[in-house]
Amino acid sequence: MLDYLLKSSGCLLVFMLFYKLILERESFHHIKRFYLLGSVVFAFTIPLITFTTLAEAEPLTEISGNALVVPQAVVTEEVFDWQFLLWLIYSLGVLFFAFRFVRNLWQLGYKIKNHQKIAKPTHVQVLMLTHIIPHTFLNYVFVEKATLESKAIPKEILLHEEVHATQKHTLDVLLLEVLQIVGWFHPLIYLIKKDIQLNHEFLADQAVIKQGYQTKNYQNILLDFSINSSQGPLVSSINYSLIKKRFTIMKKHSSQRVKWLKSLVMLPLLALLIYSFSTSEVVYDDMVAEEFATDYTARSIEIEVLNNGRYLIDGQAATAATFTSVLQQLHQDITPEIRNHIMNVHVNHDKPVADEAVWFIFNSFQEYGFYRIVTYNQEIIRTKGNTPFAIGDNQEQKGATKEQIAEYNTLAKKYNSQPEDNRRFKTKDVERMEYLYGLMTKEQKANAQPFPNIPPPPPLPPAPPVDSEKMSPELQKLGAQFHKKANAYGKAVSAYMKNQKGNTADLKKQYEEVLAYYKSYKAKADEENSGTILPPPPPPxxxxxxxxxxxxxxxxxxxxxxxxxxxxxxxxxxxxxxxxxxxxxxxxxxxxxxxxxxxxxxxxxx
Structure with missing residues (x-):
């Protein structure tokens, strides 16, 4: 709501400044009238305009399980509800202005109903018994009966009010009054209402002058009738405070060239405001967005390049001929579109690999889908559009550069200086350190900061204690799967903490797989009422x-x-x-x- 209010206020302010500086002193008042009304409409609708851009879903980043959240004690304190107070004040303001608006309408209706009326071709005269200055509401012109019958009201004044009625100026005022009820706190609404009513006077004055009446004589008549002429917020009447500006505009005659030039400037102004104050929204591709509605986490595939054109793909042997068929057997539960956002391919970890092999792996993954391919000296990210190093260009990086070593040392020192039992790692820092550390030669690693001891993901919950004799075959199967996965996870954690074998993304993936087995195992155990849950075990x-x-x-x-x-x-x-x-x-x-x-x-x- 605040964002919409600020945008609409900015639009209205720009529209009003353009009017004050460029249009107000010109004589094409009909165009100005529609400009002012359009300013109100556009100012409150432009912020509602939304331009959508079709895009693919953003890639999911690897989630490090080591960034543990330490629960903090939350102290609740009873505070004063300022939001309620503001809404209460706003509501009271709306009620007040709505009451005033209805009361003014009722009073005008009462005057029309209870006084003599004379129908004219273009309007209706309402003859008032009290002394009043002529004024108009809708197509009713209110005049003092005695003054009218004695012909003391100049024809110029009657024509002036008739113009207000025939051009339906009251409708403009009513629109602003309704808007003022909702935005009673908004100063710009009051200011533009004043500009609209003044332009109504310009229109009426222009119509009178075009009928052949003398300008000087008409101005003197206006001075006589403008004193103490306030008749209420809903009517059009002669106003003394604006007489000087009206007299100035009466003498102004804008050429057709100026009229069209300034009118044309309104178009780029409108375009600029739409561009500046509208809303931009990225809409993801329907298919990808639908698939990403499932909360997928990052996944990875480990590839080890062996001799004689042989490979290990997540531990499965493959040759160049069978590489694609073996690859297609992995992660069949997700589509290539999803793999393009979450699949990380690690090649040989920190061991060198030939550029030819990297190109082969890169081409083999095009149809399968991948987010990034990481080797010991390069990182290929699909969304960036980069490709592996060119073969034979001697672009292979021999170890990390001085700048990369300095960057690694800064990050490693930052985390090594923290207490080991209270470290908080950022995922992007861990990924960057792993990448830079993988670029280094053995000599560079020996002279660099030691790789920080990164705590593993949180420990798994314990399995429900059950009596094997009472377990159903399905529960026995779930239990065996859980224990197998849990033990493999514990072994992977130990291997990672010993010499950083593997990476945090793999541990996170393995942890989530074990947790999924645990939930199935626990749910089935609870269903069979086979045991209760123990407290969580210590960390790995x-x-x-x-x-x-x-x-x-x-x-x-x-x-x-x-x-x-x-x-x-x-x-x-x-x-x-x-x-x-x-x-x-x-x-x-x-x-x-x-x-x-x-x-x-x-x-x-x-």
Whole structure:
């Protein structure tokens, strides 16, 4: 509402300034009348005009699961409702002006009904018994009966009022009065109403002069009748305060050339206002918008380029001949249009890859659909229209540039300086660091800031504890699927935190898949009344570089009866905790969601 009010006010102000500076002193009053009325109409309709642009849906960005939201205590405080007060004041104003408008209409109707009337060809004279200055409402001209019968009212004045009646000036005033009820607080409405009523006087004066009456004599008559001439807001009457300006305009005679030139200027003015104060709206393609109504998140495909023209596509072997057929088997639940907005293709991670292979992958994904393709030294984004490096142009970047290293160090230092247990990562910063870090050579990585230890997505909720003997086959199947996915997720988290294997987008995707299995499993368990929900478990195991946290988490799992392994050999929990606490070159992997009991696996680093 505020935006509409500001736009309409801006339009009306520009229209009025143009009138005051360019049109008011000209003598083509009929054009000015319609300009002023059009200004009111256009000022309040232009902001309602909406220009739509058809576009594809915006690409979805990868959502990092590491940006955890920490609940904050919300202190509610009872505050005064200013909005209610403003609406109350506005409503009272509307009621007041509406009452005044109805009262004035009733008073005029009462005068017309209860006084003698004389029908003329173009209007009706209402003969008043009290002393009044002639004035007009609709096609009724109110005059003092005694003055009219004694012929003390000059013909010029009667003709002046007749023009008001025949040209229906009252309709303009009524329109502004109704608008004033709704926008009683708006100063521009009062000002343009004043301009419209003054132009009505210009029109009546012009009509009288064209009948051959002497201008000087007519001006003297107006002076005599203009004193104390106010007869109410709904009527047209002679006004003393505007006499001087009326006298000036009476002497003005605009040429036809000026009339048409200034009239033509109104067209670009209208176009400019429509362009400036209308609304632009992007309408997405129906098919894409409909498909995007589903809340899709970013997805990714991992491609590893092997020797002799062989590839691994999300772990599935393929050759150049079978590449497309293997690719088409992946993510069949979404269309190429959706893939063009959410599918991220990672090639060889931070390992070099030949330009020829990148071009082959790029061309193979054209029909399948992709949002971006990321290699160790380039990023191809579909919406940007860029393509892989040209083959043989020696454009391959050997490591990161100084500027890229400086950018990476700035971002990494920013997050490394934060307390590790209270870091808040921005998705775009994580993606940028991963990209820049992937460009670096081993030597550059050794001399750069260490890659920040990014916490993984939030932990998964626990599975409902159930009695396997009472589980239906469907529930058993859902439980097996959930445990399989949950354990794979825990392993991926450990691998990522150990050496950044994988990326945050993949972890997010994997987390959401496990959560989907959990919801199905929990719903079915609740339906069969097989158990209750336990409190959420601790977060997934951190990397061994943070030994204190790794040890404390392993202790929590030990208290829950976890089975410990050292290089795949069963050991006691006491022995396992001792190894974690004392030895350095080890890797700790946790499996908190196994069917029987949690597991902690410790391996010696090779």
């Amino acid at each position: 195991a951190p990397s061994i570089e943070n030994k204190v946290t790794a040890l404390s988490y392993s202790k929590e799992l030990a208290e829950k009866g976890a089975q410990f392994y050292f290089n795949d050999t069963k050991i006691t929990s006491e022995k396992g905790l001792e190894i974690i606490e004392t030895q350095k070159n080890i890797t700790v992997e946790t499996y908190p969601y196994t069917n029987k009991q949690p597991e902690v696996k410790i391996y010696t680093k090779k």
